[in-house]
Amino acid sequence: MGNRLIFLYLVLLRRVHLAVVPAPASPCYALNSLAAAGIVLGSSLVACKEKKKNKVPEIKEEKPEKKQLAPGFKPGEPEIKFAEVQKHNSVDKGIWVTYRDGVFDITKFVQNHPGGLERILKAAGGQIDPFWAMYAQHNVASVKDILGEHRIGHLSEHEYKNLPPPFDPYQTDPKRDPELVVQAAKPFNAECPLSQLAKQEFLTPNEKFFVRNHLPVPTGDLVDPKKYVLEITPGEDQNPVKLTLADLQDEKRFKRKKVSAIVQCSGNRREDQNSVAQVEGLTWYTGAISNAEWEGVALRDVLEYVGVPSDLGMKSELEGEDEQLHLQMEGLDRPKVGEWRDTKGFYGASIPLAWAQDPRRDIILTFKMNGEPLPADHGAPLRCLVPGVAGARSVKWLNKLIVASEESQSHWQQNDYKAFNNSTTWETADFASLPAIQDMPVNSAISSPPAKSLVQLTPEGCVEMKGWAWSGGGRGIARVDVSADGHTWTEAELQRPEGQSLTRTWAWTLWTAKLPVPAELQKPGKALSLIVKAVDAQYNVQPESIESVWNIRGVLCNGWHRVQVTIQPKRVAKTRLEFGHAD
Numbered sequence: 001m002g003n004r005l006i007f008l009y010l011v012l013l014r015r016v017h018l019a020v021v022p023a024p025a026s027p028c029y030a031l032n033s034l035a036a037a038g039i040v041l042g043s044s045l046v047a048c049k050e051k052k053k054n055k056v057p058e059i060k061e062e063k064p065e066k067k068q069l070a071p072g073f074k075p076g077e078p079e080i081k082f083a084e085v086q087k088h089n090s091v092d093k094g095i096w097v098t099y100r101d102g103v104f105d106i107t108k109f110v111q112n113h114p115g116g117l118e119r120i121l122k123a124a125g126g127q128i129d130p131f132w133a134m135y136a137q138h139n140v141a142s143v144k145d146i147l148g149e150h151r152i153g154h155l156s157e158h159e160y161k162n163l164p165p166p167f168d169p170y171q172t173d174p175k176r177d178p179e180l181v182v183q184a185a186k187p188f189n190a191e192c193p194l195s196q197l198a199k200q201e202f203l204t205p206n207e208k209f210f211v212r213n214h215l216p217v218p219t220g221d222l223v224d225p226k227k228y229v230l231e232i233t234p235g236e237d238q239n240p241v242k243l244t245l246a247d248l249q250d251e252k253r254f255k256r257k258k259v260s261a262i263v264q265c266s267g268n269r270r271e272d273q274n275s276v277a278q279v280e281g282l283t284w285y286t287g288a289i290s291n292a293e294w295e296g297v298a299l300r301d302v303l304e305y306v307g308v309p310s311d312l313g314m315k316s317e318l319e320g321e322d323e324q325l326h327l328q329m330e331g332l333d334r335p336k337v338g339e340w341r342d343t344k345g346f347y348g349a350s351i352p353l354a355w356a357q358d359p360r361r362d363i364i365l366t367f368k369m370n371g372e373p374l375p376a377d378h379g380a381p382l383r384c385l386v387p388g389v390a391g392a393r394s395v396k397w398l399n400k401l402i403v404a405s406e407e408s409q410s411h412w413q414q415n416d417y418k419a420f421n422n423s424t425t426w427e428t429a430d431f432a433s434l435p436a437i438q439d440m441p442v443n444s445a446i447s448s449p450p451a452k453s454l455v456q457l458t459p460e461g462c463v464e465m466k467g468w469a470w471s472g473g474g475r476g477i478a479r480v481d482v483s484a485d486g487h488t489w490t491e492a493e494l495q496r497p498e499g500q501s502l503t504r505t506w507a508w509t510l511w512t513a514k515l516p517v518p519a520e521l522q523k524p525g526k527a528l529s530l531i532v533k534a535v536d537a538q539y540n541v542q543p544e545s546i547e548s549v550w551n552i553r554g555v556l557c558n559g560w561h562r563v564q565v566t567i568q569p570k571r572v573a574k575t576r577l578e579f580g581h582a583d
């Protein structure tokens, strides 16, 4: 009980802190970045305010003054040898750690550590830098302030410089396409380049597909296609059934299934919310979305094969909310430092079991993406692809499936991807009061022309626009409207995904439009705001303002998308050839 109270106090402290921290002034900032520490950026706590189009932005590093490397510096504090720190490595001897060049006695703190005693003891007598690089929740000022309270001294400059560099758990991550727009390097998070989105290809090439990782990409035997094993627990108190990749790919056992589907991060377009007021999370522009053709086997078939009655999920829902069953998913991505792997800290999510078994939801266990074996960044060798739902539920590097009476208890299901109202602050946010984000709301964005570009008007006085639109839960797109003033609208031409009905649409709808610019705005050098909004097949429409959907976590940003452009100073006249006068 005591621990719980202290934990709540710590969390409150953090929330209060976050609520009062002003938006950083620097154009690109990374919390907890430091060259000597190997620069590891927390997954959801990194914000780069300005990105150059289609270029990998340089992650700028703080170069703090010597004495500000670690929190809690006290003038006159002693210099402590690292060998002395190493001696304090147990509850009996006291627990000292270093963070950057600071030395901290955390003996009193460890018992109340929200992440548990066992974990914090892994760092006893050594550096916490590599651990904090893994657990993004530490990469906030409020947690560093707590650490600062326990400061007892610092390492000498010479000794600090000569410490072996902290282990980089991301060193085994795969090579990536340099055109991906990187929003965080470690863990790796990057947008599909705008130039790719503007091509309007239904299938995003694998190497240009946006990447959302929470932890290092798993490596070794566990993800080796020849040794890979999926563990499925068909119900509480039942033994898990193991299936190899070869079992799943055996076409005599499971029929193959292909689905063209979007994966989108629920924080896509977060930057628009940042323009209202700073939110917490990766600064996604419009490219945390891509579409691919996924091939695999129907999840419902696999569940049935291991003994889950095909109507179990539906029946559980009919019995009432309390009886609803869930399908928990666990990934193989988990924090690791050196040889140590956190067996309890895996990435996890869940969906209602009824969806997992519903043939209409087209959920598959996928091992191929656009005809290629699944790439490492996208979950090789096996990913659970949940179309129409927040990307966070399409668990990569799938390790376990568990039929359970409760949702996944993971941080990402319980305490992360939820959208509060505009007035809720970190102090008042009660994550338990809201459902986890699942089906995504209707959304759209302009892929061309890009923001801040010069646009040529067509001879008819139109601006040519293109982009994407989609809605969650299989709802197709009924209409896409574009405007230059927010009052007069023109319907865009839609390219809907082939073979997907309006009630089972999982891929994006691509649109193009010729937007007539009102005569009074057709002035060379005039700034224009191009606007798009989409309407889905159930007539849900994107809300006008970003303010109305603003929330502290910056998720589900689906207000009208606007792009500011300037009319090219001179209208380009049609050539004689175009008019048919080829003389």
Ligand code: HEM
Residues within 6 Å of the ligand: 010, 011, 014, 097, 106, 109, 113, 114, 115, 116, 119, 120, 121, 122, 123, 128, 131, 132, 135, 137, 138, 143, 146, 147, 345, 411
């Ligand atoms: C002096 C060192 C440390 C301090 C002061 C510290 C402090 C904290 C604080 C304040 C939180 C709560 C953050 C929040 O949710 O707002 C937290 C959570 C956590 N910490 Fe640490 N920590 C330390 C070291 C470690 C180490 C070495 C590990 C792992 C090996 C670790 C693993 C975790 C985990 C997994 C959580 C999340 C717990 C949950 O949400 O269930 N921490 N820590």
